[in-house]
Amino acid sequence: MRFVDLHEDLAFSSQNFDLVQGEGQCSIKMLQQLGDPLVFAVIFPHINTWDERGEVLSAAYGHPTQSSAPLLQVLWEQFKLYLYLERRGLVSIVRKASDLEKPGVKLLLALEGADVLTDPYDLHLLYEMGLRCVGLTWNYDNKFASSCMSKKDYGLTGYGEELVKLANKLGVLVDVAHAGKATVLDVTSLSKAPVIASHANVKKIRNHVRNLDDEELETIAKTDGVVGVTAITSALSENPSINDLVTHASYIEQKFGLRHVAIGTDFLGVQSTPQGFENVLKVQELAKLLGEKADKILWENAVRVLKSVLKV
Numbered sequence: 497m498r499f500v501d502l503h504e505d506l507a508f509s510s511q512n513f514d515l516v517q518g519e520g521q522c523s524i525k526m527l528q529q530l531g532d533p534l535v536f537a538v539i540f541p542h543i544n545t546w547d548e549r550g551e552v553l554s555a556a557y558g559h560p561t562q563s564s565a566p567l568l569q570v571l572w573e574q575f576k577l578y579l580y581l582e583r584r585g586l587v588s589i590v591r592k593a594s595d596l597e598k599p600g601v602k603l604l605l606a607l608e609g610a611d612v613l614t615d616p617y618d619l620h621l622l623y624e625m626g627l628r629c630v631g632l633t634w635n636y637d638n639k640f641a642s643s644c645m646s647k648k649d650y651g652l653t654g655y656g657e658e659l660v661k662l663a664n665k666l667g668v669l670v671d672v673a674h675a676g677k678a679t680v681l682d683v684t685s686l687s688k689a690p691v692i693a694s695h696a697n698v699k700k701i702r703n704h705v706r707n708l709d710d711e712e713l714e715t716i717a718k719t720d721g722v723v724g725v726t727a728i729t730s731a732l733s734e735n736p737s738i739n740d741l742v743t744h745a746s747y748i749e750q751k752f753g754l755r756h757v758a759i760g761t762d763f764l765g766v767q768s769t770p771q772g773f774e775n776v777l778k779v780q781e782l783a784k785l786l787g788e789k790a791d792k793i794l795w796e797n798a799v800r801v802l803k804s805v806l807k808v
């Protein structure tokens with residue numbers, strides 16, 4: 497089946513998981529079973545950080561080798577993994593719009609948190625390496641933008657504005673998942689291209705720090721972007737199940753339009769999964785629940801955005 501997943505932590509998981517043959521939330525083998533999926537393959541250069549009370553802000557993760565590695569080294573290793581998968585002929589990497597037509601498993605390389613960039617112009621370098629989507633923040637603030645966990649939601653900095661403009665110019669998607677509200681509003685008013693929130697749900701349904709309120713959803717829709725409804729259990733409901741994904745998707749559809757709904761599972765980045773949506777193969781069940789809207793939500797909407805952003 498055709499399926500775009502706007503967010504999977506493939507490389508991040510690979511330290512203690514067989515990414516090619518594994519049987520977890522997702523693997524290359526499972527993606528091959530789906531047929532022609534396109535997965536945003538996340539590069540997550542990440543080190544632990546602590547707040548004033550000494551709490552690890554990144555406690556949900558904490559792979560020991562990663563937590564101590566300098567960001568650049570992590571970035572490098574995760575890029576290498578994806579390029580290796582391509583060399584083995586297991587995936588093809590989407591670098592231009594025409595690559596979307598290729599059969600089989602496709603990956604689009606996506607950075608989660610721009611902290612690793614020394615300045616906005618490093619994006620040129622990552623573009624040459626194949627990067628086509630840049631998420632401005634993870635759960636803490638950086639020199640480009642404020643995060644959804646920010647204690648002072650300052651939006652885009654001057655550097656952040658430069659980064660968004662450069663992404664527009666190069667043909668790189670800008671992702672506001674994990675961003676603070678001021679950042680979402682700044683990015684959507686500045687960007688000349690559709691903006692995505694790769695993995696986030698509806699705040700009106702579930703009041704969670706990672707979810708988007710109606711004003712944020714509306715501004716993303718106004719850029720003609722998409723929101724990837726996500727399987728992060730805490731962002732879904734009290735008793736998360738596959739039906740909650742449909743509920744969040746329906747809200748966005750009814751309030752802002754079907755063309756703005758997509759899926760961003762966060763598989764391999766989450767420790768628990770909704771009932772009935774335990775792995776990527778369950779997207780076939782989701783398609784049944786979505787009925788006639790399935791192809792738009794699972795493929796067309798995201799591909800429309802990609803075609804308008806990527807160079808030909």
Ligand SMILES: [Zn+2]
Binds near residue numbers: 608673674695762
């Ligand atoms: Zn994330």
